[in-house]
Amino acid sequence: xxxxxxxxxxxxxxxxxxxxxxxxxxxxxxxxxxxxxxxxxxxxxxxxxxxxxxxxxxxxxxxxxxxxxxxxxxxxxxxxxxxxxxxxxxxxxxxxxxxxxxxxxxxxxxxxxxxxxxxxxxxxxxxxxxxxxxxxxxxxxxxxxxxxxxxxxxx
Numbered sequence: 540x541x542x543x544x545x546x547x548x549x550x551x552x553x554x555x556x557x558x559x560x561x562x563x564x565x566x567x568x569x570x571x572x573x574x575x576x577x578x579x580x581x582x583x584x585x586x587x588x589x590x591x592x593x594x595x596x597x598x599x600x601x602x603x604x605x606x607x608x609x610x611x612x613x614x615x616x617x618x619x620x621x622x623x624x625x626x627x628x629x630x631x632x633x634x635x636x637x638x639x640x641x642x643x644x645x646x647x648x649x650x651x652x653x654x655x656x657x658x659x660x661x662x663x664x665x666x667x668x669x670x671x672x673x674x675x676x677x678x679x680x681x682x683x684x685x686x687x688x689x690x691x692x693x694x
Contacts, residue, residue, distance in 0.1 A: 542587035610649040613674040
């Protein structure tokens with residue numbers, strides 16, 4: 540389903556990205572509309588798949604997940620069977636927050652959030668025991684400078 544997104548839709552989306560827990564009345568006030576049209580637009584955007592899962596962002600450090608690793612993976616395996624097994628291994632591990640298949644020298648990059656280096660090693664050992672990889676490089680993030688889930692909508 541294709542949906543046309545106008546300036547009001549963009550304002551609504553920007554408000555939802557900023558704080559999805561705010562009331563419909565608050566969103567309507569901020570975008571200069573009334574509640575019913577805003578609700579209808581949100582419903583339309585959900586049905587079209589523009590708005591996906593709504594969730595809460597947790598502070599990883601407050602919950603003891605103090606280590607963030609970016610894991611670069613090179614593999615010599617490119618068969619569909621290996622790829623399916625690898626993707627399932629990633630999906631089965633909640634430590635993997637993001638996984639991307641790349642163009643270039645590195646085949647995959649993972650964002651892995653764990654309590655500490657020892658927890659990362661447990662993750663790493665489990666992963667390489669399940670799927671064959673050619674080379675793994677782990678980079679520890681020393682400081683998160685910027686992290687956002689917000690898209691630049693230009694509302």
